[in-house]
Amino acid sequence: MLSSKRDIDRGLEQKKTIIIVGECTVSYAGRAASKLGPGERIVIIKPDGTFLVHQPFKTPPVNYQKTGTVFTTDYDGEKITITGRNKGEVLSVSFSRIIALHVLDLRDRQRSCVVGVESHLSDALAQDLSVIEEGLRPVKREGILPKGMVDIWAEDAQGNTVLIEVKRRKAGLNAVSQLKRYVEEVRKRKGSRVRGILCAPDITAHAKRFLEKEGMEYKKIEYEVGSTTKVANSRQKQAKLEKYF
């Protein structure tokens, strides 16, 4: 155990990536507080001060601390305790037995390149608003209001302001509330008629009812991830976008 502690200390000092597998208890106090009794877990400490405790099930770590954590260690003759402190939050892991320990110098300069996120869909739509409605023309992207930011700010053939909220997946009540906030805000500022259009691949029944009751509109937008960008002709029944891969 003592040599393990030395290895951990060295790894912390040299900002290495540390992986510890072992039996431990965990305690956390900060925005909330938690206790976890003894069990075998995987602990990861990253050079940037990320602190993760993984149980052998579930996707998220059972406990964690974000980038910037400052570590101290202690050995009482029986247990090695690693304590991480970060902006008033404390996470402590006490190992009674260590199964595996790695102090590594991992090299990784790559950044994940993701496609198919909302901004891409929003970009593709802004590129050709006729998918939503014929005669629609863009005024600005990301109209910033005190009450948030509209995805697309446009104008219809009649000169009405049209605020468009884009969702990449099924829209719920929250999406409608968001759009409603923007529409009401702009209605108050402009005297003219202000329309709100919610674009999403789907919408829940409650959200649809709420939307229509508030005088706003839903436009189904289907899209695919994995092929070239292609905006379907707006005369087609189904608005469809194919996105970059």
Add this chain to the structure above:
Amino acid sequence: MLSSKRDIDRGLEQKKTIIIVGECTVSYAGRAASKLGPGERIVIIKPDGTFLVHQPFKTPPVNYQKTGTVFTTDYDGEKITITGRNKGEVLSVSFSRIIALHVLDLRDRQRSCVVGVESHLSDALAQDLSVIEEGLRPVKREGILPKGMVDIWAEDAQGNTVLIEVKRRKAGLNAVSQLKRYVEEVRKRKGSRVRGILCAPDITAHAKRFLEKEGMEYKKIEYEVGSTTKVANSRQKQAKLEKYF
């Protein structure tokens, strides 16, 4: 490499916890799609079919798959590729070099016990609504509406319906929109006056303005995590809750 693949296959078959550290590329396709060039990372496969890829920085995994992933492996003479499939989503990790490999049988039956989450705060408030306002009495918890569920449904001294939304941290526009939805819904159903009170330790300026413009109220609720439950006297200027530890 071949023996590593055999170890991995055995671990997958026997539903062990597998930790692989090595140089790899990652590709994902599903709800979105992503590519990650070569670098040294930590991969964790859990017995429940959780699949995690951690770069040596940041809190969340760069790629992941949830519980229930089905794995296949391949070795082309150079690289070991592990592919996880889960509900139409595919995550593939190709190792060109393995730095460390562990196939473990981790025993952990413990569940984290967390205190200080919203439901606790909501419970404590429902216990003594006088913290919010004198004469307030509970009607029901978690009033379920087509447009969501109110945290606390109460009645004030004058017999008005009072809907209370509780937030454990600073409330923003979204919290106000939520409460507004509930209040408008209930106003439509009941003829009587319906009040909305947002309880939170803090509120943003925009949210406060929005809230008051909509005829709703803000009540500052301070609470602590870590001591015994104690509800301060409502005559005190500051409503304060101390929560279980």
Add this chain to the structure above:
DNA sequence: CGGGCTAGCTGCGAG
């Protein structure tokens, strides 16, 4: 910095 928002959000709980 705070404020508002997306996320391959995840996970939970209610209907």
Add this chain to the structure above:
DNA sequence: CTCGCAGTTAGCCCG
């Protein structure tokens, strides 16, 4: 199953 929502949400980007 779907829907709505909390989360120690985290991370991003804008003012």
